[in-house]
Amino acid sequence: MKILVTFKSVPDPYAGAGAAAKSVINPFDEIAIEEALRMRERGEATEVVGVTIGPAQVDEQIRSALAMGIDRALRIDDSRALDPYALARILYSLVTKEAPQVVLMGKQAVDDDSNQVGQMLAGLLGWPQATFVSKIEFLDDKKRARCGRETDSGIEVIAVKLPAVITADLRLNEPRYVSLPGLMKARKKPIETLTCEQLGVKVEPLTTILSISSPPRRPSGVRVTSVEELIAKLKEEAKVL
Amino acid sequence: MAKTVVLIELDRGQLKRPSLNAITLARQLGSDYALLILGHSLNEVASSLVSYGASTVLVADNPALAEPLADRYAWVIAEAMRKLSATTLLASSSTFSKDILPRVAALVDAPMVTDVLALEQENGETAFRRPVNAGSMLATVRLSGERRVLTVRATAFPTPAADAAPCPIEPFEFDPASLPNDTEFISREERASDRPDLGEARVVIGGGRALRDKESFDRLVGGLADSLGGAIGATRAAVDTGLAPNDYQIGQTGKVIAPDLYIALGISGAIQHLAGIKDSRIIVAINKDPDAPIFQVATYGLVADLHQVVPQLIGAIKAG
Numbered sequence: 001m002k003i004l005v006t007f008k009s010v011p012d013p014y015a016g017a018g019a020a021a022k023s024v025i026n027p028f029d030e031i032a033i034e035e036a037l038r039m040r041e042r043g044e045a046t047e048v049v050g051v052t053i054g055p056a057q058v059d060e061q062i063r064s065a066l067a068m069g070i071d072r073a074l075r076i077d078d079s080r081a082l083d084p085y086a087l088a089r090i091l092y093s094l095v096t097k098e099a100p101q102v103v104l105m106g107k108q109a110v111d112d113d114s115n116q117v118g119q120m121l122a123g124l125l126g127w128p129q130a131t132f133v134s135k136i137e138f139l140d141d142k143k144r145a146r147c148g149r150e151t152d153s154g155i156e157v158i159a160v161k162l163p164a165v166i167t168a169d170l171r172l173n174e175p176r177y178v179s180l181p182g183l184m185k186a187r188k189k190p191i192e193t194l195t196c197e198q199l200g201v202k203v204e205p206l207t208t209i210l211s212i213s214s215p216p217r218r219p220s221g222v223r224v225t226s227v228e229e230l231i232a233k234l235k236e237e238a239k240v241l
Numbered sequence: 242m243a244k245t246v247v248l249i250e251l252d253r254g255q256l257k258r259p260s261l262n263a264i265t266l267a268r269q270l271g272s273d274y275a276l277l278i279l280g281h282s283l284n285e286v287a288s289s290l291v292s293y294g295a296s297t298v299l300v301a302d303n304p305a306l307a308e309p310l311a312d313r314y315a316w317v318i319a320e321a322m323r324k325l326s327a328t329t330l331l332a333s334s335s336t337f338s339k340d341i342l343p344r345v346a347a348l349v350d351a352p353m354v355t356d357v358l359a360l361e362q363e364n365g366e367t368a369f370r371r372p373v374n375a376g377s378m379l380a381t382v383r384l385s386g387e388r389r390v391l392t393v394r395a396t397a398f399p400t401p402a403a404d405a406a407p408c409p410i411e412p413f414e415f416d417p418a419s420l421p422n423d424t425e426f427i428s429r430e431e432r433a434s435d436r437p438d439l440g441e442a443r444v445v446i447g448g449g450r451a452l453r454d455k456e457s458f459d460r461l462v463g464g465l466a467d468s469l470g471g472a473i474g475a476t477r478a479a480v481d482t483g484l485a486p487n488d489y490q491i492g493q494t495g496k497v498i499a500p501d502l503y504i505a506l507g508i509s510g511a512i513q514h515l516a517g518i519k520d521s522r523i524i525v526a527i528n529k530d531p532d533a534p535i536f537q538v539a540t541y542g543l544v545a546d547l548h549q550v551v552p553q554l555i556g557a558i559k560a561g
Contacts, residue, residue: 088347119311154430156429206385222540238522240501
Protein backbone atom coordinates (compact mmCIF):
# COMPACT_ATOMS: atom_id res chain seq x y z
CA MET A 1 0.00 0.00 0.00
CA LYS A 2 1.34 3.35 -1.04
CA ILE A 3 0.80 6.44 1.09
CA LEU A 4 1.15 9.99 -0.10
CA VAL A 5 1.77 12.48 2.67
CA THR A 6 1.72 16.23 2.08
CA PHE A 7 3.52 18.85 4.10
CA LYS A 8 3.90 22.61 4.17
CA SER A 9 6.77 24.76 5.39
CA VAL A 10 5.61 27.31 8.01
CA PRO A 11 7.28 29.78 10.39
CA ASP A 12 7.97 28.01 13.70
CA PRO A 13 4.75 28.57 15.71
CA TYR A 14 6.59 28.02 18.99
CA ALA A 15 9.31 30.61 18.35
CA GLY A 16 9.24 33.24 21.08
CA ALA A 17 8.03 36.73 20.30
CA GLY A 18 10.73 38.77 18.62
CA ALA A 19 12.82 35.73 17.70
CA ALA A 20 13.55 35.33 14.00
CA ALA A 21 11.11 32.52 13.19
CA LYS A 22 12.89 29.72 11.36
CA SER A 23 10.81 27.57 9.05
CA VAL A 24 9.63 24.15 10.15
CA ILE A 25 7.29 21.45 8.84
CA ASN A 26 3.72 22.44 9.76
CA PRO A 27 3.13 20.57 13.06
CA PHE A 28 -0.05 18.85 11.82
CA ASP A 29 1.79 17.65 8.70
CA GLU A 30 4.58 16.29 10.87
CA ILE A 31 1.93 14.20 12.65
CA ALA A 32 0.69 12.98 9.25
CA ILE A 33 4.24 12.00 8.24
CA GLU A 34 4.76 10.18 11.54
CA GLU A 35 1.53 8.22 11.07
CA ALA A 36 2.52 7.18 7.54
CA LEU A 37 5.92 6.00 8.81
CA ARG A 38 4.29 3.96 11.58
CA MET A 39 2.00 2.33 8.99
CA ARG A 40 5.10 1.32 7.04
CA GLU A 41 6.86 0.10 10.17
CA ARG A 42 3.86 -2.07 11.04
CA GLY A 43 4.00 -3.55 7.55
CA GLU A 44 0.73 -1.94 6.46
CA ALA A 45 2.32 0.48 4.01
CA THR A 46 5.03 -0.35 1.53
CA GLU A 47 5.99 3.13 0.41
CA VAL A 48 5.66 6.62 1.88
CA VAL A 49 5.94 9.44 -0.64
CA GLY A 50 6.19 12.98 0.73
CA VAL A 51 5.18 16.00 -1.31
CA THR A 52 5.32 19.72 -0.79
CA ILE A 53 4.64 22.74 -2.98
CA GLY A 54 6.96 25.72 -2.91
CA PRO A 55 10.25 27.26 -4.04
CA ALA A 56 13.72 25.72 -3.45
CA GLN A 57 13.92 27.30 0.04
CA VAL A 58 11.54 24.62 1.36
CA ASP A 59 14.14 21.93 0.61
CA GLU A 60 15.27 22.37 4.23
CA GLN A 61 11.92 21.01 5.45
CA ILE A 62 12.00 18.28 2.80
CA ARG A 63 15.35 17.19 4.33
CA SER A 64 13.64 17.00 7.72
CA ALA A 65 10.90 14.79 6.26
CA LEU A 66 13.53 12.56 4.63
CA ALA A 67 15.39 12.39 7.93
CA MET A 68 12.17 11.28 9.63
CA GLY A 69 12.11 8.41 7.14
CA ILE A 70 9.92 9.08 4.08
CA ASP A 71 10.99 6.96 1.09
CA ARG A 72 10.68 9.54 -1.65
CA ALA A 73 10.47 13.32 -1.61
CA LEU A 74 8.76 15.42 -4.27
CA ARG A 75 8.68 19.18 -4.54
CA ILE A 76 6.26 20.86 -6.90
CA ASP A 77 8.15 24.00 -7.79
CA ASP A 78 5.88 27.00 -7.45
CA SER A 79 6.71 30.22 -5.68
CA ARG A 80 3.33 31.92 -6.11
CA ALA A 81 1.03 32.74 -3.19
CA LEU A 82 -1.40 29.89 -3.79
CA ASP A 83 -4.76 29.55 -2.05
CA PRO A 84 -6.09 26.25 -0.66
CA TYR A 85 -8.19 25.54 -3.76
CA ALA A 86 -5.20 26.03 -6.06
CA LEU A 87 -3.10 23.73 -3.84
CA ALA A 88 -5.87 21.11 -3.88
CA ARG A 89 -6.04 21.21 -7.68
CA ILE A 90 -2.27 20.78 -8.01
CA LEU A 91 -2.32 17.90 -5.55
CA TYR A 92 -5.25 16.38 -7.44
CA SER A 93 -3.15 16.10 -10.58
CA LEU A 94 -0.28 14.58 -8.60
CA VAL A 95 -2.53 12.05 -6.83
CA THR A 96 -4.02 10.84 -10.10
CA LYS A 97 -0.43 10.25 -11.29
CA GLU A 98 0.97 8.64 -8.12
CA ALA A 99 -2.22 6.64 -7.34
CA PRO A 100 -1.74 6.16 -3.58
CA GLN A 101 -4.27 4.25 -1.47
CA VAL A 102 -4.21 6.88 1.26
CA VAL A 103 -3.42 10.59 1.19
CA LEU A 104 -2.45 11.69 4.70
CA MET A 105 -2.35 15.41 5.47
CA GLY A 106 -2.34 17.74 8.44
CA LYS A 107 -5.80 19.13 9.21
CA GLN A 108 -4.61 22.72 8.82
CA ALA A 109 -1.47 24.79 8.36
CA VAL A 110 -0.78 26.82 11.48
CA ASP A 111 0.17 29.97 9.55
CA ASP A 112 -2.90 30.25 7.33
CA ASP A 113 -5.35 28.29 9.55
CA SER A 114 -7.66 27.61 6.59
CA ASN A 115 -8.33 23.90 7.13
CA GLN A 116 -9.49 23.32 3.52
CA VAL A 117 -7.01 21.48 1.29
CA GLY A 118 -7.66 17.89 2.39
CA GLN A 119 -11.43 18.18 2.07
CA MET A 120 -11.14 19.94 -1.31
CA LEU A 121 -8.74 17.28 -2.59
CA ALA A 122 -11.13 14.51 -1.49
CA GLY A 123 -13.99 16.32 -3.23
CA LEU A 124 -12.04 16.70 -6.49
CA LEU A 125 -11.00 13.03 -6.41
CA GLY A 126 -14.49 11.82 -5.42
CA TRP A 127 -12.84 9.91 -2.58
CA PRO A 128 -14.22 9.62 0.94
CA GLN A 129 -12.57 11.73 3.62
CA ALA A 130 -11.89 11.46 7.33
CA THR A 131 -10.87 14.78 8.84
CA PHE A 132 -9.48 15.79 12.27
CA VAL A 133 -8.45 12.19 12.89
CA SER A 134 -6.91 11.01 16.17
CA LYS A 135 -6.95 7.25 15.48
CA ILE A 136 -6.60 5.14 12.32
CA GLU A 137 -7.00 1.39 12.00
CA PHE A 138 -7.20 -0.61 8.76
CA LEU A 139 -10.10 -3.02 8.26
CA ASP A 140 -11.08 -5.73 5.76
CA ASP A 141 -7.60 -6.47 4.44
CA LYS A 142 -6.88 -2.75 4.07
CA LYS A 143 -9.94 -2.09 1.94
CA ARG A 144 -11.24 0.31 4.58
CA ALA A 145 -9.90 2.51 7.35
CA ARG A 146 -11.68 3.02 10.65
CA CYS A 147 -11.02 6.56 11.86
CA GLY A 148 -11.73 8.33 15.13
CA ARG A 149 -12.48 12.02 14.48
CA GLU A 150 -12.25 14.88 16.95
CA THR A 151 -15.48 16.85 16.64
CA ASP A 152 -17.01 19.67 18.68
CA SER A 153 -19.16 17.17 20.54
CA GLY A 154 -16.58 14.46 21.15
CA ILE A 155 -15.04 11.57 19.21
CA GLU A 156 -16.93 10.30 16.17
CA VAL A 157 -15.93 7.01 14.56
CA ILE A 158 -16.41 6.39 10.84
CA ALA A 159 -15.06 3.85 8.35
CA VAL A 160 -13.98 5.01 4.89
CA LYS A 161 -13.35 2.89 1.84
CA LEU A 162 -9.87 3.24 0.35
CA PRO A 163 -8.57 5.15 -1.46
CA ALA A 164 -9.33 8.00 0.93
CA VAL A 165 -8.02 11.32 2.18
CA ILE A 166 -7.30 11.42 5.92
CA THR A 167 -6.35 14.60 7.81
CA ALA A 168 -4.50 14.45 11.12
CA ASP A 169 -5.43 16.14 14.38
CA LEU A 170 -3.07 16.79 17.29
CA ARG A 171 -3.58 13.61 19.23
CA LEU A 172 -3.02 11.11 16.41
CA ASN A 173 0.57 10.57 17.57
CA GLU A 174 3.71 12.28 18.77
CA PRO A 175 6.18 12.73 15.93
CA ARG A 176 9.69 11.31 16.37
CA TYR A 177 12.68 13.54 16.80
CA VAL A 178 15.07 13.81 13.91
CA SER A 179 18.65 12.95 14.82
CA LEU A 180 21.59 14.94 13.53
CA PRO A 181 23.13 11.87 11.79
CA GLY A 182 19.69 11.24 10.25
CA LEU A 183 19.66 14.80 8.97
CA MET A 184 23.21 14.40 7.58
CA LYS A 185 22.19 11.23 5.75
CA ALA A 186 19.09 12.93 4.38
CA ARG A 187 21.33 15.56 2.73
CA LYS A 188 22.46 12.92 0.26
CA LYS A 189 18.98 11.74 -0.70
CA PRO A 190 17.44 12.97 -3.96
CA ILE A 191 14.53 15.41 -4.08
CA GLU A 192 12.44 15.10 -7.23
CA THR A 193 11.15 18.40 -8.52
CA LEU A 194 8.17 18.83 -10.78
CA THR A 195 6.44 21.87 -12.22
CA CYS A 196 2.73 22.43 -12.68
CA GLU A 197 3.42 22.39 -16.40
CA GLN A 198 4.96 18.92 -16.16
CA LEU A 199 1.93 17.80 -14.17
CA GLY A 200 -0.30 19.27 -16.86
CA VAL A 201 -2.17 21.46 -14.43
CA LYS A 202 -2.91 25.13 -14.88
CA VAL A 203 -4.20 26.94 -11.82
CA GLU A 204 -4.54 30.52 -10.76
CA PRO A 205 -5.32 31.39 -7.15
CA LEU A 206 -8.83 32.82 -6.75
CA THR A 207 -8.04 34.37 -3.37
CA THR A 208 -6.00 37.55 -3.02
CA ILE A 209 -4.77 38.94 0.27
CA LEU A 210 -5.32 42.70 0.05
CA SER A 211 -3.85 43.65 3.39
CA ILE A 212 -2.60 42.28 6.70
CA SER A 213 -3.19 44.12 9.95
CA SER A 214 -2.81 43.62 13.67
CA PRO A 215 -5.91 42.88 15.69
CA PRO A 216 -6.96 45.52 18.20
CA ARG A 217 -5.22 45.01 21.55
CA ARG A 218 -7.30 44.35 24.62
CA PRO A 219 -7.03 47.27 27.01
CA SER A 220 -4.71 46.26 29.83
CA GLY A 221 -6.47 45.17 32.97
CA VAL A 222 -5.80 45.49 36.66
CA ARG A 223 -4.32 43.23 39.30
CA VAL A 224 -6.44 42.40 42.32
CA THR A 225 -4.94 41.13 45.55
CA SER A 226 -7.69 39.04 47.07
CA VAL A 227 -10.78 36.97 46.31
CA GLU A 228 -12.91 39.66 48.01
CA GLU A 229 -11.55 42.36 45.74
CA LEU A 230 -12.08 40.15 42.68
CA ILE A 231 -15.70 39.44 43.63
CA ALA A 232 -16.30 43.16 44.20
CA LYS A 233 -14.89 44.05 40.75
CA LEU A 234 -16.94 41.35 39.02
CA LYS A 235 -20.10 42.54 40.75
CA GLU A 236 -19.78 46.30 40.68
CA GLU A 237 -17.49 47.13 37.76
CA ALA A 238 -17.95 44.28 35.27
CA LYS A 239 -21.49 43.43 36.38
CA VAL A 240 -21.10 39.77 35.45
CA LEU A 241 -22.04 38.28 38.84
CA MET B 242 -34.16 33.18 -6.58
CA ALA B 243 -31.87 32.84 -3.59
CA LYS B 244 -28.31 33.80 -4.36
CA THR B 245 -27.00 32.70 -0.98
CA VAL B 246 -27.46 29.43 0.86
CA VAL B 247 -26.93 29.40 4.62
CA LEU B 248 -26.28 25.92 5.98
CA ILE B 249 -27.80 25.54 9.45
CA GLU B 250 -26.15 22.96 11.71
CA LEU B 251 -27.97 20.33 13.72
CA ASP B 252 -26.44 18.17 16.41
CA ARG B 253 -28.41 14.97 17.00
CA GLY B 254 -31.46 16.62 15.50
CA GLN B 255 -31.18 19.75 17.66
CA LEU B 256 -30.51 23.20 16.24
CA LYS B 257 -26.98 24.48 17.00
CA ARG B 258 -27.82 28.05 17.88
CA PRO B 259 -24.43 29.64 16.92
CA SER B 260 -25.01 28.37 13.37
CA LEU B 261 -27.77 30.99 13.04
CA ASN B 262 -25.18 33.79 13.22
CA ALA B 263 -24.13 33.12 9.62
CA ILE B 264 -27.54 34.55 8.66
CA THR B 265 -26.26 37.95 9.84
CA LEU B 266 -23.51 37.88 7.21
CA ALA B 267 -26.03 36.75 4.59
CA ARG B 268 -28.09 39.86 5.40
CA GLN B 269 -25.00 42.08 5.15
CA LEU B 270 -24.22 40.62 1.71
CA GLY B 271 -27.61 41.91 0.62
CA SER B 272 -29.04 39.26 -1.71
CA ASP B 273 -31.83 36.78 -1.04
CA TYR B 274 -30.90 33.81 1.08
CA ALA B 275 -32.26 30.33 1.65
CA LEU B 276 -31.68 28.32 4.81
CA LEU B 277 -30.70 24.70 4.25
CA ILE B 278 -30.91 21.86 6.76
CA LEU B 279 -29.94 18.23 6.25
CA GLY B 280 -30.81 15.23 8.37
CA HIS B 281 -33.73 13.00 9.21
CA SER B 282 -37.10 13.83 10.83
CA LEU B 283 -36.64 17.56 10.51
CA ASN B 284 -40.20 18.93 10.61
CA GLU B 285 -39.91 20.57 14.00
CA VAL B 286 -36.49 22.17 13.39
CA ALA B 287 -37.63 23.38 9.97
CA SER B 288 -40.62 25.19 11.42
CA SER B 289 -38.41 26.92 13.98
CA LEU B 290 -36.47 28.55 11.11
CA VAL B 291 -39.21 30.25 9.10
CA SER B 292 -38.96 33.72 10.68
CA TYR B 293 -35.29 34.53 9.93
CA GLY B 294 -36.04 36.49 6.78
CA ALA B 295 -35.01 33.76 4.34
CA SER B 296 -36.79 33.27 1.00
CA THR B 297 -37.24 29.59 1.87
CA VAL B 298 -36.22 26.90 4.32
CA LEU B 299 -34.94 24.05 2.20
CA VAL B 300 -35.10 20.67 3.92
CA ALA B 301 -33.11 17.61 2.79
CA ASP B 302 -34.77 14.99 4.96
CA ASN B 303 -33.76 11.38 4.42
CA PRO B 304 -32.66 8.43 6.59
CA ALA B 305 -29.44 8.35 4.53
CA LEU B 306 -28.62 11.81 5.93
CA ALA B 307 -29.20 10.92 9.58
CA GLU B 308 -25.47 11.26 10.28
CA PRO B 309 -23.39 14.17 8.94
CA LEU B 310 -21.12 12.21 6.59
CA ALA B 311 -19.06 14.69 4.60
CA ASP B 312 -19.25 13.04 1.20
CA ARG B 313 -23.05 12.72 1.31
CA TYR B 314 -23.71 16.12 2.84
CA ALA B 315 -21.37 17.88 0.41
CA TRP B 316 -23.05 16.19 -2.54
CA VAL B 317 -26.55 17.28 -1.41
CA ILE B 318 -25.42 20.85 -0.63
CA ALA B 319 -23.75 21.20 -4.03
CA GLU B 320 -26.93 19.92 -5.70
CA ALA B 321 -29.02 22.40 -3.71
CA MET B 322 -26.73 25.27 -4.77
CA ARG B 323 -27.12 24.29 -8.41
CA LYS B 324 -30.89 23.98 -8.11
CA LEU B 325 -31.17 27.44 -6.55
CA SER B 326 -28.50 28.94 -8.86
CA ALA B 327 -26.83 30.07 -5.63
CA THR B 328 -23.44 31.73 -5.85
CA THR B 329 -22.60 31.93 -2.13
CA LEU B 330 -22.60 29.27 0.58
CA LEU B 331 -22.29 30.28 4.24
CA ALA B 332 -22.12 28.45 7.56
CA SER B 333 -20.85 29.24 11.04
CA SER B 334 -17.42 27.75 11.80
CA SER B 335 -17.45 24.41 13.59
CA THR B 336 -15.97 20.97 13.03
CA PHE B 337 -19.19 20.21 11.11
CA SER B 338 -18.82 23.06 8.62
CA LYS B 339 -15.04 22.80 8.39
CA ASP B 340 -15.40 19.14 7.41
CA ILE B 341 -18.08 19.65 4.79
CA LEU B 342 -17.81 23.13 3.24
CA PRO B 343 -14.35 22.84 1.64
CA ARG B 344 -15.57 19.67 -0.05
CA VAL B 345 -18.61 21.53 -1.40
CA ALA B 346 -16.29 24.30 -2.61
CA ALA B 347 -14.39 21.76 -4.71
CA LEU B 348 -17.65 20.32 -6.08
CA VAL B 349 -18.96 23.73 -7.17
CA ASP B 350 -15.53 25.01 -8.30
CA ALA B 351 -15.34 27.86 -5.78
CA PRO B 352 -12.65 29.35 -3.56
CA MET B 353 -13.31 29.47 0.16
CA VAL B 354 -12.59 31.73 3.12
CA THR B 355 -12.44 30.20 6.60
CA ASP B 356 -13.53 32.02 9.78
CA VAL B 357 -14.79 35.33 8.35
CA LEU B 358 -14.79 38.03 11.06
CA ALA B 359 -16.19 40.93 9.06
CA LEU B 360 -17.34 42.05 5.65
CA GLU B 361 -15.29 44.92 4.26
CA GLN B 362 -15.30 47.19 1.24
CA GLU B 363 -11.87 47.87 -0.24
CA ASN B 364 -11.87 50.19 -3.24
CA GLY B 365 -15.50 49.39 -3.89
CA GLU B 366 -14.87 45.65 -3.83
CA THR B 367 -16.25 43.14 -1.35
CA ALA B 368 -13.57 41.67 0.86
CA PHE B 369 -13.54 39.54 3.98
CA ARG B 370 -11.46 39.88 7.13
CA ARG B 371 -10.20 36.69 8.75
CA PRO B 372 -7.67 35.71 11.41
CA VAL B 373 -4.36 34.07 10.46
CA ASN B 374 -1.40 32.83 12.53
CA ALA B 375 -3.53 31.86 15.54
CA GLY B 376 -5.32 35.20 15.36
CA SER B 377 -2.14 37.21 15.88
CA MET B 378 -2.77 38.85 12.49
CA LEU B 379 -5.84 39.71 10.43
CA ALA B 380 -5.92 39.26 6.67
CA THR B 381 -8.32 41.04 4.33
CA VAL B 382 -8.99 38.80 1.35
CA ARG B 383 -10.80 39.19 -1.92
CA LEU B 384 -12.25 36.31 -3.93
CA SER B 385 -12.63 36.04 -7.67
CA GLY B 386 -14.69 33.59 -9.69
CA GLU B 387 -18.44 33.14 -9.91
CA ARG B 388 -19.08 31.32 -6.66
CA ARG B 389 -17.75 31.51 -3.12
CA VAL B 390 -17.90 29.49 0.08
CA LEU B 391 -17.44 31.07 3.50
CA THR B 392 -17.38 29.94 7.10
CA VAL B 393 -18.19 32.60 9.66
CA ARG B 394 -16.87 33.04 13.18
CA ALA B 395 -20.12 32.86 15.14
CA THR B 396 -18.66 35.03 17.92
CA ALA B 397 -18.02 37.88 15.46
CA PHE B 398 -21.61 38.17 14.24
CA PRO B 399 -24.71 38.80 16.38
CA THR B 400 -27.58 36.32 16.52
CA PRO B 401 -30.18 37.44 13.94
CA ALA B 402 -33.66 38.42 15.02
CA ALA B 403 -36.46 35.99 14.15
CA ASP B 404 -39.11 38.60 13.39
CA ALA B 405 -39.82 38.24 9.67
CA ALA B 406 -43.05 37.02 8.12
CA PRO B 407 -42.91 33.20 7.90
CA CYS B 408 -41.33 31.87 4.71
CA PRO B 409 -42.26 28.59 2.99
CA ILE B 410 -40.62 25.28 3.92
CA GLU B 411 -39.69 23.24 0.86
CA PRO B 412 -38.47 19.68 0.73
CA PHE B 413 -35.30 19.24 -1.30
CA GLU B 414 -35.90 16.24 -3.50
CA PHE B 415 -32.99 14.08 -4.60
CA ASP B 416 -32.41 10.49 -5.51
CA PRO B 417 -30.82 8.77 -2.47
CA ALA B 418 -29.40 6.12 -4.80
CA SER B 419 -27.03 8.72 -6.27
CA LEU B 420 -25.52 9.59 -2.86
CA PRO B 421 -21.89 8.61 -2.30
CA ASN B 422 -21.72 5.37 -0.35
CA ASP B 423 -18.07 5.08 0.71
CA THR B 424 -18.34 6.20 4.33
CA GLU B 425 -19.96 4.30 7.18
CA PHE B 426 -20.96 5.95 10.42
CA ILE B 427 -19.93 3.71 13.34
CA SER B 428 -20.39 5.56 16.61
CA ARG B 429 -20.29 8.81 18.48
CA GLU B 430 -19.09 9.42 21.99
CA GLU B 431 -22.07 10.20 24.21
CA ARG B 432 -21.31 12.27 27.23
CA ALA B 433 -24.19 13.40 29.39
CA SER B 434 -23.62 16.80 30.94
CA ASP B 435 -25.88 19.24 32.72
CA ARG B 436 -23.50 22.08 31.88
CA PRO B 437 -24.17 24.49 28.99
CA ASP B 438 -22.51 24.03 25.61
CA LEU B 439 -19.01 25.54 25.53
CA GLY B 440 -19.75 27.50 22.37
CA GLU B 441 -22.95 29.04 23.76
CA ALA B 442 -22.21 29.54 27.46
CA ARG B 443 -22.30 33.00 29.04
CA VAL B 444 -19.65 31.96 31.57
CA VAL B 445 -16.72 29.65 30.83
CA ILE B 446 -14.10 28.37 33.26
CA GLY B 447 -10.86 27.23 31.63
CA GLY B 448 -8.30 24.96 33.26
CA GLY B 449 -4.60 24.54 32.48
CA ARG B 450 -1.92 22.03 33.31
CA ALA B 451 -1.35 23.67 36.71
CA LEU B 452 -4.44 21.81 37.93
CA ARG B 453 -2.08 18.80 37.99
CA ASP B 454 -4.61 15.97 38.33
CA LYS B 455 -8.10 15.14 37.16
CA GLU B 456 -9.55 15.24 40.67
CA SER B 457 -8.37 18.86 41.14
CA PHE B 458 -9.55 19.78 37.66
CA ASP B 459 -13.05 18.44 38.29
CA ARG B 460 -13.26 19.88 41.82
CA LEU B 461 -11.88 23.36 41.08
CA VAL B 462 -12.73 24.03 37.41
CA GLY B 463 -15.94 21.99 37.57
CA GLY B 464 -16.89 23.38 40.97
CA LEU B 465 -16.44 26.99 39.91
CA ALA B 466 -18.32 26.36 36.64
CA ASP B 467 -21.24 24.84 38.52
CA SER B 468 -21.37 27.68 41.03
CA LEU B 469 -21.80 30.10 38.09
CA GLY B 470 -23.87 27.88 35.78
CA GLY B 471 -20.98 27.95 33.33
CA ALA B 472 -19.24 25.62 30.88
CA ILE B 473 -15.77 24.08 31.17
CA GLY B 474 -12.88 24.53 28.77
CA ALA B 475 -9.23 23.51 28.82
CA THR B 476 -5.87 24.24 27.26
CA ARG B 477 -4.18 21.85 24.88
CA ALA B 478 -1.69 20.94 27.62
CA ALA B 479 -4.50 20.06 30.01
CA VAL B 480 -6.15 17.88 27.36
CA ASP B 481 -2.86 16.24 26.39
CA THR B 482 -2.17 15.29 30.02
CA GLY B 483 -5.63 13.74 30.33
CA LEU B 484 -7.16 16.33 32.66
CA ALA B 485 -10.02 17.03 30.27
CA PRO B 486 -11.57 15.46 27.13
CA ASN B 487 -10.53 16.59 23.64
CA ASP B 488 -13.66 18.56 22.85
CA TYR B 489 -13.00 20.89 25.81
CA GLN B 490 -9.94 22.33 24.07
CA ILE B 491 -10.08 26.09 23.48
CA GLY B 492 -7.72 27.79 21.08
CA GLN B 493 -6.29 27.92 17.57
CA THR B 494 -7.07 24.28 16.83
CA GLY B 495 -9.94 23.86 19.26
CA LYS B 496 -12.95 26.02 19.99
CA VAL B 497 -13.18 29.79 19.79
CA ILE B 498 -15.37 31.32 22.47
CA ALA B 499 -16.52 34.81 23.41
CA PRO B 500 -18.48 34.54 26.66
CA ASP B 501 -19.37 37.42 28.97
CA LEU B 502 -16.95 36.02 31.54
CA TYR B 503 -13.97 33.73 31.06
CA ILE B 504 -12.02 32.64 34.12
CA ALA B 505 -8.60 31.11 33.37
CA LEU B 506 -7.32 28.89 36.15
CA GLY B 507 -3.66 27.94 36.08
CA ILE B 508 -3.35 28.90 32.41
CA SER B 509 -0.09 30.52 31.31
CA GLY B 510 -1.55 32.03 28.13
CA ALA B 511 0.19 30.55 25.07
CA ILE B 512 -0.75 32.41 21.87
CA GLN B 513 -2.53 29.26 20.64
CA HIS B 514 -4.88 29.38 23.66
CA LEU B 515 -5.34 33.17 23.58
CA ALA B 516 -6.55 32.79 19.98
CA GLY B 517 -9.64 31.11 21.37
CA ILE B 518 -10.54 33.47 24.24
CA LYS B 519 -9.52 37.01 23.44
CA ASP B 520 -12.96 38.16 22.35
CA SER B 521 -14.42 37.30 25.76
CA ARG B 522 -15.92 40.41 27.38
CA ILE B 523 -14.29 39.96 30.79
CA ILE B 524 -11.24 37.75 31.33
CA VAL B 525 -10.16 36.79 34.84
CA ALA B 526 -6.78 35.09 35.29
CA ILE B 527 -5.70 33.26 38.42
CA ASN B 528 -2.11 32.04 38.25
CA LYS B 529 0.72 31.92 40.71
CA ASP B 530 3.30 33.04 38.11
CA PRO B 531 3.13 36.88 38.06
CA ASP B 532 4.86 36.91 34.64
CA ALA B 533 2.39 34.57 32.91
CA PRO B 534 1.34 36.10 29.53
CA ILE B 535 -2.34 35.51 30.40
CA PHE B 536 -2.15 38.59 32.66
CA GLN B 537 -1.54 40.78 29.58
CA VAL B 538 -5.04 40.04 28.26
CA ALA B 539 -6.83 39.65 31.61
CA THR B 540 -9.34 42.27 32.72
CA TYR B 541 -8.67 41.19 36.30
CA GLY B 542 -5.58 39.27 37.36
CA LEU B 543 -5.01 37.55 40.68
CA VAL B 544 -1.54 36.20 41.42
CA ALA B 545 -2.27 33.33 43.77
CA ASP B 546 -2.23 29.58 44.25
CA LEU B 547 -5.46 28.41 42.70
CA HIS B 548 -5.68 25.45 45.09
CA GLN B 549 -6.15 28.02 47.86
CA VAL B 550 -8.21 30.74 46.25
CA VAL B 551 -10.61 28.80 44.01
CA PRO B 552 -12.37 27.10 46.98
CA GLN B 553 -12.68 30.58 48.55
CA LEU B 554 -14.07 31.95 45.32
CA ILE B 555 -16.62 29.12 45.05
CA GLY B 556 -17.62 29.70 48.69
CA ALA B 557 -18.04 33.44 48.16
CA ILE B 558 -20.15 32.97 45.03
CA LYS B 559 -22.38 30.41 46.72
CA ALA B 560 -22.78 32.78 49.68
CA GLY B 561 -24.04 35.36 47.14
